[in-house]
Ligand SMILES: Nc1nc2c(ncn2[C@@H]2O[C@H](COP(=O)(O)OP(=O)(O)O)[C@@H](O)[C@H]2O)c(=O)[nH]1
């Protein structure tokens with residue numbers, strides 16, 4: 001499943017991601033890397049961004065990218 | 074010898090606040106990730122003379138992926154830094170330690186300022202700083218910078234380092250050890266580096282050999298330079314890469330995308346140094362942080378944050394905030410329009426009196442009568458707008474609301490293929506485009522920065538443009554719907570066109586800082602910093618060009634252009650002289666109404682001319698900024714686009730507009 005398939009409140013572990021180099025590096029910088037546990041906080045309506053909690057900080061991820069971040073429950 | 078301290082840390086950890094505490098006024102305080110692109114320098118008292126303090130741009134790591142990172146890296150390597158104060162956000166310790174571990178490789182004496190301890194406590198984290206000191210083998214000092222707590226301790230550490238630098242010896246070993254396999258490669262590269270690159274004060278090309286070896290393994294924009302000077306190194310790295318491609322090394326599945334990866338562009342890199350560093354940071358964090366159950370009621374701050382981050386409550390609130398912000402700006406503008414002329418009245422009167430003493434039509438008389446116009450327009454329209462926009466922006470940024478508005482707007486903006494964060498430069502652009510262009514620095518990449526800057530340069534109406542449009546509409550009965558319609562159509566078409574051409578990667582990944590009560594001092598300081606640059610750089614240009622245009626008008630030079638009448642009436646339905654007003658906007662937007670209002674225009678002609686003005690070339694300050702940020706080629710392209718757009722707007726409107 002991908003981050004896009006999660007619902008607010010779900011806690012998942014990131015397996016891998018596929019995206020352009022720039023987006024990948026930003027994911028890495030913000031701590032969204034393989035093996036990290038994240039918690040989905042909210043999903044904006046009309047296919048807007050998804051908010052996830054990584055450790056103590058909140059990160060917004062666009063839908064397109066979220067659909068390419070693979071996670072397991 | 075001057076002692077230099079560099080504040081280094083990830084975006085939004087509190088570097089600027091600490092800078093302010095150490096050196097007094099002069100540093101910008103912000104809450105928006107990546108705002109500190111420019112370096113701030115200040116001074117503090119030291120045991121033997123002044124100590125220079127440098128606030129570096131926020132950087133997540135020392136890989137030179139972005140402009141900010143490269144700047145931070147260059148400061149550390151080239152500015153002769155004697156002590157690094159690594160500022161870390163205690164709440165996000167493991168992410169911050171990644172950078173700390175990289176910094177330790179540089180062999181520069183270092184202390185760790187563990188900031189935002191209050192936020193960590195609120196999140197139920199108890200951090201054993203003594204244990205952290207032992208793990209990192211550097212002094213660690215806890216801080217709550219926004220309350221000034223921990224400042225004395227940090228100052229003491231800096232003093233001690235400045236007083237007797239020998240007490241802080243360059244570190245022989247970093248706590249970061251990689252797996253044996255990787256250490257072997259590092260050792261081998263290190264040996265080669267020591268042979269190939271001459272040593273200077275124990276460093277090779279400003280790096281300790283180990284740091285340079287690790288850099289080479291992680292691919293860095295700095296490499297290209299290095300390889301052109303030392304081709305042997307390039308061969309070596311190539312060789313290693315081949316071994317990697319033949320699966321000598323195992324892919325660790327990190328996704329940083331390093332050079333060694335056979336599928337580097339497909340985000341599946343191989344050499345696991347980055348991953349191992351992350352694991353190390355996580356291990357240290359686990360060892361020093363204890364989590365306790367949160368007691369007592371949830372704080373108001375946290376409750377507000379939850380409310381804002383839940384779309385069903387957050388979106389209406391944020392939309393209301395954005396609406397109020399725009400309303401407030403307009404109110405201030407209206408107030409200023411009545412109030413400022415009253416204040417300036419005596420000045421204008423004095424100048425008018427002065428003008429009377431010169432012969433009519435003489436150059437001196439023309440210049441002096443032009444001064445009130447050159448002064449009044451910027452002060453009446455532009456300054457209040459900018460002041461209010463800056464204040465409101467600073468409030469929104471420091472309270473943490475701005476990034477949330479950006480996220481809310483992301484969906485809408487994505488139709489234009491630009492990131493939601495561009496709402497910030499756009500909002501600024503409605504005041505003045507120049508700060509808007511500067512604010513594009515918060516965008517994730519060069520492509521989207523260029524797209525947004527192009528939109529700012531051409532269709533976004535700044536306060537001055539809006540002033541022209543309203544003025545012309547009032548004077549000649551021009552049709553506002555047509556003018557705004559033309560702007561909107563051009564905006565949409567241009568956004569799609571440029572975004573497609575540049576293929577901006579608009580993927581959103583953005584940190585959302587906590588919601589906080591902004592401090593009045595920080596907000597005022599920041600708004601002032603921005604206004605200061607307006608006074609010093611933009612205002613003089615505006616005034617001088619205003620006077621220049623007036624001179625052109627009064628001396629009658631422009632009437633020569635009525636010769637253009639046949640062409641211009643045929644193509645655009647306006648006279649040659651009004652075409653000139655379009656050209657004049659390049660120099661200065663406020664100058665355009667001076668030209669237009671002096672001409673006999675019909676409603677139709679005024680509508681066309683005003684539309685063309687609104688969509689013409691960017692003014693000089695903006696052009697200068699675009700050239701500085703993106704190069705002259707980009708500026709030339711934008712000029713070409715603008716010229717095409719303004720001419721075709723005139724042409725199309727002349728075709729479709731009925732007589733008025
Ligand atoms: N609660 C809390 N907020 C802080 C602390 N230090 C800084 N801040 C706030 O964090 C935000 C970012 O600070 P800033 O100095 O601009 O971060 P920089 O990006 O590292 O320069 C500002 O809104 C500060 O007021 C702290 O110790 N505790």
Ligand SMILES: [Mg+2]
Nearest residue numbers: 088089103109
């Ligand atoms: Mg800063």
